[in-house]
Amino acid sequence: MPDPSSPRRISRRGLLGYAGTTGLGAAAGAGLVVAAGGGSPAPANPAGPAAPVPGATVSPWGAHQPGVAQHPPAVTEIVALDLLEGVEREALGRLMRVWTGDVEALTAGRGAPGDPAPWLSAAAADLTITVGVGPGALGADRFGEGPSGFAEVPPMTHDRLEERWSGGDLCVTVAGRDGTTVAHAVRRMVADAEPFARLRWRQVGSWNGTDPDGRPQTGRNLFGQVDGSGNPRPGTELFDDTVWVGGGRWAGATTMVLRRIRMDLDTWDDLTRDEQERSVGRTLADGAPLTGGAELDDLDLTAQAQGRLVVPLDAHARRSHPSLHGGRRIFRKGANYTREVETPRGARVESGLLFASYQADLADQFVPLQRSLDELDQLNEWTTAIGSAVFVVLPGFEAGSWLGESLLT
């Protein structure tokens, strides 16, 4: 059992707090831990929580799994597994206890129990590991009934889903600074699940969530768009209401939709900058609304210029605006992916976004939003969902407990 008082652990409060003038660099150089109190938003920190401090580790314990609210790290690897036949409640409990031990060790920078290569677990990796369960892991013999509104995303007109990027009974998201450490942690988790589940798919992406001075920034997708400006800010009531299941046996959980969105960079690059900006409703330079202000300011959906709406009716930021959805929101995180594909005419690179949406109630928050975008969204011209999966992210756990304990016992 790791020592929760370890000086290199960032407290949950510290994780969500503001690193401020301490900054990424100075803290690392001095070997300090960022645990500044208070969760008050700071203008230099649009995306919410502070960027991880190299060499620090993120505590795995608390009311929620910490990877959800964590500022997007450099590397995210997500795997889905399918449960083997006959794996029911008791076996799931065994798996969850094994995984809990793995999560505690790997996020502390130690090798997982029995790891033949513990040196690949590095404290410098700022690792989080987030465990979720899919529809196939629910039901009376497994995790029981899911939280309210949890179900598969209904088919969308623009979907071109491939089985190889879709579905799954279990999901493990490993995120951190270093791709090798992340890959090793994923391998350990998948290997330790071998008696219970088989790998279904694996997806890997990157995100640039820090500016040249090491301060957190929202980050950009491969179209070059600042992506995630409209997110509720971790540490706020709005975030908590949006993301966490508030009560019942799933209290502290959230639901996750993962969509693999292929992006056609070539045709996108053919657009003028004006066309690109109007398709979203934000400037490319800094993500500010086309109606003025700074990145985090709200869009003025009524603003007109030269007799037409500044943010067009089919602009992505209008179609997904909470005011069109009764104030309902999601919390979204992206990871850019590229993948080499063999074709008869040689190699090609497929590019896109691993789009993760977190919300308390999938049917109430995510589905209407997605339907609205499916009906009308300029971005549909250059983006195609080729994978889709839904999971309940298990509630957090405290030291001495384990993932899903209250749900399985």
Added chain:
Amino acid sequence: MPDPSSPRRISRRGLLGYAGTTGLGAAAGAGLVVAAGGGSPAPANPAGPAAPVPGATVSPWGAHQPGVAQHPPAVTEIVALDLLEGVEREALGRLMRVWTGDVEALTAGRGAPGDPAPWLSAAAADLTITVGVGPGALGADRFGEGPSGFAEVPPMTHDRLEERWSGGDLCVTVAGRDGTTVAHAVRRMVADAEPFARLRWRQVGSWNGTDPDGRPQTGRNLFGQVDGSGNPRPGTELFDDTVWVGGGRWAGATTMVLRRIRMDLDTWDDLTRDEQERSVGRTLADGAPLTGGAELDDLDLTAQAQGRLVVPLDAHARRSHPSLHGGRRIFRKGANYTREVETPRGARVESGLLFASYQADLADQFVPLQRSLDELDQLNEWTTAIGSAVFVVLPGFEAGSWLGESLLT
């Protein structure tokens, strides 16, 4: 044309110097540039050059392309391209001038000329871009005769080469801190080459070259081995003699062999730690020779214990030891790769190493070493070369000049 006096540029000397107590973190926090003089080795810095400072950029100018000697960064993406028919000397000159402009802009954190998404070029990415040319780009109509000893690697008994990871007329290696920025730079370079060349393959890997305190470390492959301890140290005469072509029209160039080495982690994990360590001749904990001392100390190939050689006859570190090869050496850099593969029984992850070897004379330095390992090396049991390619890394260029200018004009 970027300003070479830009305060954020690290000088070549600074790049190879010792960051010392300034450290990664403090320098970044204070916005300083690490340009400490002197190239004297420091014990805390086994791999040679200092780790990049976040937010700083690496100057593209000098006698050599800087990516070769650069401390291995987090992400390395390598692409090979095939020249289109009819692309000869003059067209190659046009491509090299375009690429030179791209390299100067992208490594400065600016968008490449004409880049529709310049915001994806970030100064925080510590980018280097290294350009090489393959056998098909040589000859009278193209880059002329290659440097002494430059040729394809002859077939090795243990090779299982796949066309999709082998060969190529041109090579671009982009390395940096952030996968999104790296992928964007690769995309720009490939797009700008479109009138001249077509993508042949693309390979991506990661490396953990910094310890939890942000100091450079040698790093580990996916077997968990410290990998690269025997390297000559950048900034030393031994390094220069090993790597750089010393005179003639290719002065300042080097040759690069890229091998895609699949690693069977499952069977490797089945070995005892003793078996793992004896297969290489080094400890797993810190890469020190099994005959004692620290990571950078030389192996004692004669040492015996209990009547047997401590470093077995077929240990990798013995078979590749310079003393067995007339003192000849290579400079090697690795990047760990993982790739999801579809199989009839579901997804599988292929793991391995993108192994890059740099040497002045490929036939004289690399080939005998590779033959020796092909004949006898315990690691052949768990590793298989599935790709192979050779390139001449062009000499460096100064501001106002361009890549390959003296070779093409």
